[in-house]
Amino acid sequence: xxxxxxxxxxxxxxxxxxxxxxxxxxxxxxxxxxxxxxxxxxxxxxxxxxxxxxxxxxxxxxxxxxxxxxxxxxxxxxxxxxxxxxxxxxxxxxxxxxxxxxxxxxxxxxxxxxxxxxxxxxxxxxxxxxxxxxxxxxxxxxxxxxxxxxxxxxxxxxxxxxxxxxxxxxxxxxxxxxxxxxxxxxxxxxxxxxxxxxxxxxxxxxxxxxxxxxxxxxxxxxxxxxxxxxxxxxxxxxxxxxxxxxxxxxxxxxxxxxxxxxxxxxxxxxxxxxxxxxxxxxxxxxxxxxxxxxxxxxxxxxxxxxxxxxxxxxxxxxxxxxxxxxxxxxxxxxxxxxxxxxxxxxxxxxxxxxxxxxxxxxxxxxxxxxxxxxxxxxxxxxxxx
Amino acid sequence: xxxxxxxxxxxxxxxxxxxxxxxxxxxxxxxxxxxxxxxxxxxxxxxxxxxxxxxxxxxxxxxxxxxxxxxxxxxxxxxxxxxxxxxxxxxxxxxxxxxxxxxxxxxxxxxxxxxxxxxxxxxxxxxxxxxxxxxxxxxxxxxxxxxxxxxxxxxxxxxxxxxxxxxxxxxxxxxxxxxxxxxxxxxxxxxxxxxxxxxxxxxxxxxxxxxxxxxxxxxxxxxxxxxxxxxxxxxxxxxxxxxxxxxxxxxxxxxxxxxxxxxxxxxxxxxxxxxxxxxxxxxxxxxxxxxxxxxxxxxxxxxxxxxxxxxxxxxxxxxxxxxxxxxxxxxxxxxxxxxxxxxxxxxxxxxxxxxxxxxxxxxxxxxxxxxxxxxxxxxxxxxxxxxxxxxxxxx
Numbered sequence: 001x002x003x004x005x006x007x008x009x010x011x012x013x014x015x016x017x018x019x020x021x022x023x024x025x026x027x028x029x030x031x032x033x034x035x036x037x038x039x040x041x042x043x044x045x046x047x048x049x050x051x052x053x054x055x056x057x058x059x060x061x062x063x064x065x066x067x068x069x070x071x072x073x074x075x076x077x078x079x080x081x082x083x084x085x086x087x088x089x090x091x092x093x094x095x096x097x098x099x100x101x102x103x104x105x106x107x108x109x110x111x112x113x114x115x116x117x118x119x120x121x122x123x124x125x126x127x128x129x130x131x132x133x134x135x136x137x138x139x140x141x142x143x144x145x146x147x148x149x150x151x152x153x154x155x156x157x158x159x160x161x162x163x164x165x166x167x168x169x170x171x172x173x174x175x176x177x178x179x180x181x182x183x184x185x186x187x188x189x190x191x192x193x194x195x196x197x198x199x200x201x202x203x204x205x206x207x208x209x210x211x212x213x214x215x216x217x218x219x220x221x222x223x224x225x226x227x228x229x230x231x232x233x234x235x236x237x238x239x240x241x242x243x244x245x246x247x248x249x250x251x252x253x254x255x256x257x258x259x260x261x262x263x264x265x266x267x268x269x270x271x272x273x274x275x276x277x278x279x280x281x282x283x284x285x286x287x288x289x290x291x292x293x294x295x296x297x298x299x300x301x302x303x304x305x306x307x308x309x310x311x312x313x314x315x316x317x318x319x320x321x322x323x324x325x326x327x328x329x330x331x332x333x334x335x336x337x338x339x340x341x342x343x344x345x346x347x348x349x350x351x352x353x354x355x356x357x358x359x360x361x362x363x364x365x366x367x368x369x370x371x372x373x374x375x376x377x378x379x380x381x382x383x384x385x
Numbered sequence: 386x387x388x389x390x391x392x393x394x395x396x397x398x399x400x401x402x403x404x405x406x407x408x409x410x411x412x413x414x415x416x417x418x419x420x421x422x423x424x425x426x427x428x429x430x431x432x433x434x435x436x437x438x439x440x441x442x443x444x445x446x447x448x449x450x451x452x453x454x455x456x457x458x459x460x461x462x463x464x465x466x467x468x469x470x471x472x473x474x475x476x477x478x479x480x481x482x483x484x485x486x487x488x489x490x491x492x493x494x495x496x497x498x499x500x501x502x503x504x505x506x507x508x509x510x511x512x513x514x515x516x517x518x519x520x521x522x523x524x525x526x527x528x529x530x531x532x533x534x535x536x537x538x539x540x541x542x543x544x545x546x547x548x549x550x551x552x553x554x555x556x557x558x559x560x561x562x563x564x565x566x567x568x569x570x571x572x573x574x575x576x577x578x579x580x581x582x583x584x585x586x587x588x589x590x591x592x593x594x595x596x597x598x599x600x601x602x603x604x605x606x607x608x609x610x611x612x613x614x615x616x617x618x619x620x621x622x623x624x625x626x627x628x629x630x631x632x633x634x635x636x637x638x639x640x641x642x643x644x645x646x647x648x649x650x651x652x653x654x655x656x657x658x659x660x661x662x663x664x665x666x667x668x669x670x671x672x673x674x675x676x677x678x679x680x681x682x683x684x685x686x687x688x689x690x691x692x693x694x695x696x697x698x699x700x701x702x703x704x705x706x707x708x709x710x711x712x713x714x715x716x717x718x719x720x721x722x723x724x725x726x727x728x729x730x731x732x733x734x735x736x737x738x739x740x741x742x743x744x745x746x747x748x749x750x751x752x753x754x755x756x757x758x759x760x761x762x763x764x765x766x767x768x769x770x771x772x773x774x775x776x777x778x779x780x
Contacts, residue, residue: 016669020662027659031652060558061492061505063458090459097455158459249502253727253734256499264423268656271419275663278412282670
């Protein structure tokens with residue numbers, strides 16, 4: 001550590017160049033972190049998915065409905081702890097297609113039992129159970145539309161049309177829920193199934209999909225198979241899978257986001273590695289004479305090697321950490337684009353980024369450091385002349 | 386010597402010395418190649434997606450949905466309503482009657498070949514007029530399905546992207562098994578992502594016997610659209626929404642294309658900033674390494690302007706070389722690359738090919754030039770400001 005000032009002096013030698021290299025490394029790692037959070041926004045649900053939750057849907061496709069009577073049959077099965085059915089409502093606020101909200105009629109008690117990650121005040125929970133047209137909405141959507149508790153919200157649904165006996169679907173916001181984790185999706189809007197069932201004009205008694213809580217996550221595959229067997233050869237066959245598998249499958253529908261992100265990150269790093277590596281090499285070549293002097297006054301070969309490596313690592317780490325930090329700051333404070341409801345900075349991305357910064361320093365510095373180590377003192381001193 | 390000839394002389398002098406600084410020159414060029422490559426690659430995704438939805442839409446085809454429905458899935462039209470639509474003025478006719486096809490649109494789950502997980506594949510129930518309505522459907526293999534039978538034909542993109550749709554194979558949906566009897570193309574359009582079946586056979590299988598979801602019609606000419614739309618609007622028995630197919634798909638592709646383009650420009654801009662610092666580094670050290678030469682030129686009577694311009698020329702040439710490498714690499718790697726993604730507007734898969742268009746290449750060149758100009762201007766100014774006397778003394 002006593003040579004740190006020497007390393008620092010090396011960096012300060014050409015301030016402009018150091019600053020420019022620092023900035024390019026910083027930008028590269030900012031990008032790295034941004035891509036990590038974009039990827040997480042698409043696929044992060046996999047990690048958030050409840051280990052003990054299954055997802056059951058119509059075998060032919062997600063858009064087809066299932067009888068509500070399955071509820072009791074699933075609930076009665078061995079290994080099943082709780083069941084909650086959901087139905088795609090497709091609510092649109094103020095008639096603007098971009099104001100589409102994830103809207104679902106549910107049985108309140110089932111919802112809270114199934115999704116403990118929705119945090120809501122007990123009195124609001126109570127109000128939801130007591131108010132027939134009551135609805136609870138996630139913090140993010142509430143903020144987006146400026147909704148408060150007590151507001152009356154009309155929504156339109158192209159799928160379900162007009163409710164019977166009413167001009168439009170009307171709801172009263174009785175609660176606003178938060179997410180247990182930063183990444184929990186709080187854009188949803190849940191209202192009561194009994195109200196929905198009574199007011200809808202078609203497909204009565206049908207629901208969209210079922211969430212199922214099981215007692216032992218290790219038996220997920222076995223229980224899922226048993227449930228599907230139960231409904232095999234009925235007019236409504238089912239497909240049950242772990243919630244994580246369902247979420248992963250959904251993300252895969254968008255595309256191989258992992259591969260695309262990796263390709264871009266690869267291109268970014270390759271580019272920056274060459275830029276930074278060249279700069280490091282240049283700075284060592286310019287200092288041939290100085291390094292010769294260091295060796296002449298007794299610095300061993302390995303010490304020179306470490307000195308040069310330290311310099312490149314220090315630059316890479318400073319730049320890398322600054323970039324990661326800046327990206328983290330921006331992601332945490334910025335308003336995410338509408339298509340990505342839950343953008344957050346995943347920790348593994350930051351850890352990987354830190355490791356990559358170190359690796360970048362080593363890789364960019366190793367050749368110049370090696371050259372510096374191999375310098376012949378006499379020649380080095382002469383060359384500078 | 387005129388300023389112009391001075392500029393040419395100094396610029397050529399600079400460019401000829403590039404081989405001596407090959408390492409740092411290459412660095413700058415590769416940095417920019419990376420930026421341009423990523424930008425073109427990402428935008429080629431958006432371009433290909435848009436092209437698949439929009440470009441193949443025939444200008445004479447209109448689509449009718451229920452009022453308020455944003456997509457076919459949310460729409461519903463009773464059988465008698467579809468007949469009234471087919472009777473409207475402006476629709477082209479052939480020997481068998483009006484070119485109008487009442488259609489069903491549902492999705493089924495099939496495994497995507499690339500990931501082996503289930504994907505929402507669009508399944509369209511059509512009437513026999515659908516081929517003439519679209520006008521660009523070609524049976525590539527096999528034959529069309531026979532009306533009334535449990536047979537389907539599959540779009541070329543769907544066969545490629547989803548497992549189990551090869552010619553002759555059987556697809557089980559619920560209690561019904563369908564046989565794949567043909568593969569069709571649709572001039573690269575969105576229909577190639579779909580599976581087609583007889584609407585009258587599909588309807589009972591999906592409990593939709595009560596009606597259809599959309600009506601596709603071919604107009605006598607695209608000028609007749611207004612007449613057609615007005616007639617439907619004026620009919621008190623109908624509450625429908627009429628759109629040209631091209632507009633309908635343009636709307637559907639808007640969200641995804643905007644999203645990809647935004648992300649693409651965001652990534653490329655950040656990368657450009659990073660590469661810009663690399664380019665600045667290169668040009669600054671190029672200037673520093675030539676202090677003596679530049680001072681000599683100035684002492685010989687070359688003006689400041691030519692020195693500035695010549696440095697800019699060098700920087701732009703390097704950037705353009707990098708940009709060309711990046712654009713070429715993106716073209717070779719991505720153009721025509723086949724993929725499929727979710728169209729959020731219809732909740733189903735669209736297969737498409739990445740498309741590196743001349744417009745994209747042009748933009749890449751402009752982007753590279755911009756980086757070159759910005760990366761060269763500060764070093765160029767520094768070069769012009771070098772004090773001549775002390776510059777000559779530099780080693």
